[in-house]
């Protein structure tokens with residue numbers, strides 16, 4: 194038993210020589226805390242040379258030091274680390290003080306100046322206001338002045354040049370972000386998967402936002418409590434695409450409440466909806482604020498501002514090119530009076546013209562910014578979620594979505610390859626057999642048709658798998674879902690129909706063609722051809738995933754696929770003679786190596802001994818031996834791995850570019 198002495202109150206612990214585990218109540222950890230975002234065994238803490246050393250056990254939603262999830266980090270006396278909603282402060286003499294983050298919290302913005310990444314000038318300057326606990330802050334102002342920029346700053350997605358923000362003493366934004374899992378953001382765009390039901394959407398989000406070891410009963414209680422809070426219980430079984438605009442917004446809010454955030458940011462949640470809905474949602478959000486979470490709502494509608502407890506109006510700068518700043522900060526009732534205006538439209542005009550009114554409550558100027566967790570030695574970066582758990586959750590969802598679109602995937606997996614094999618068979622009535630004395634003049638065409646059709650069909654399996662979900666991926670990346678898990682879940686789920694494509698094509702080629710020839714590897718001809726086709730379909734499908742990650746829109750992905758399709762046809766090696774060793778031919782030859790069809794047709798040609806069974810140009814890659822079948826197969830598998838490795842990098846870049 195580790196020596197762990199409780200001091201004075203239940204909140205102080207003196208660490209002994211042995212490491213101590215922090216975990217959810219009921220899991221047998223030495224320090225037990227509440228909350229479904231804490232795993233049963235979440236973090237260990239031990240004495241360090243000065244202060245303590247924390248190690249995340251990668252089972253919950255991360256251990257945070259200085260706003261970053263850490264795997265392993267020293268924390269000196271005076272610093273703190275976060276586990277779920279719990280702050281552990283490190284005191285002298287290896288004493289840990291535990292407190293639960295207060296709910297509802299207050300929010301303070303003090304002199305915030307925010308600029309977007311890649312920009313030299315700030316968009317917002319000197320934004321200050323204070324929101325008491327249990328309150329809701331409405332951020333209003335003319336278009337384009339920086340309301341969404343304020344959210345980006347608080348989320349840590351834009352640069353906070355000066356000033357600071359905090360929720361009850363915990364820093365927000367900038368380098369020393371509070372545990373990001375405690376800040377929820379409802380974006381302006383619909384970032385929900387259309388084919389899932391309300392309940393499935395919530396379950397999936399709960400699995401990602403709560404600890405991996407949360408039981409089904411606990412998850413269910415949590416999901417249903419939030420659905421009830423947002424009056425969505427009656428729509429549980431409804432698919433998202435059948436929901437009204439208002440119900441979608443509610444669902445969008447609901448998924449962000451699952452983890453009991455400390456701060457909820459909403460970017461125009463009522464835009465495009467009627468006034469009745471606006472009032473209803475404002476009331477619900479005010480209730481959410483009273484129940485325990487600071488709410489900041491960016492809104493264009495000023496009709497129901499009285500539901501908020503404070504208003505922050507953004508005004509244009511009086512000088513051109515200067516950043517926008519605070520036009521008014523105070524109670525909603527004082528807004529019209531402050532601008533001597535008769536209507537909301539007058540207030541907007543005044544703000545657009547750069548008028549500012551007397552500011553409301555400002556944080557005391559003498560208050561210093563909250564100090565971060567102070568880990569002086571570099572911590573080892575950790576994850577907010579166990580990677581395997583996230584992959585499994587994403588995979589389950591992908592298989593479910595594919596099942597919901599089973600006709601499309603069945604067609605791509607079965608009907609397409611049957612057509613490809615049939616075409617290959619019809620173009621060649623002698624099967625795959627030929628000899629130097631009696632060459633099979635159609636064999637090259639058969640191989641080309643098979644490889645090209647299969648490559649395009651398998652690329653189609655994954656082409657829209659990420660690009661159509663970019664908004665969802667962006668939202669879930671804020672929850673800590675790694676891009677690699679997103680990519681791998683798409684690749685594995687689409688890998689199944691891709692392998693079925695190869696198997697179906699091989700079976701039909703085997704049934705419809707004479708596959709008696711001597712094989713290069715000594716394996717039965719159908720097995721050898723099947724392996725090559727499996728390599729081709731996997732590689733093309735992974736290329737589709739990469740294209741999907743690189744593209745910002747589905748149109749762009751289709752454009753890229755069209756260009757790749759052209760290359761796949763022309764540079765497969767059976768349409769244009771390749772293999773020249775000088776001049777332009779050499780360049781084309783090199784280019785062809787980037788196309789999976791080039792390697793697949795080479796392996797097929799080597800497998801059926803094309804130079805001796807058909808009348809074709811010569812190509813050095815077609816020699817009928819084991820090496821010339823296996824090397825292309827290895828290249829196809831290597832390329833599949835490479836595409837899946839590059840895809841998360843591309844996805845991260847595209848996501849960040851879109852944010853910028």
Ligand SMILES: Nc1ncnc2c1ncn2[C@@H]1O[C@H](COP(=O)(O)OP(=O)(O)OP(=O)(O)O)[C@@H](O)[C@H]1O
Nearest residue numbers: 309316335336337338339340341342343851852853
């Ligand atoms: N990611 C970004 N990168 C660079 N500049 C940006 C980015 N997002 C917004 N901006 C710029 O910052 C300024 C403020 O934009 P922002 O979206 O914050 O305004 P807004 O008040 O929320 O507008 P609206 O009410 O129309 O949504 C604009 O000039 C905009 O072009």
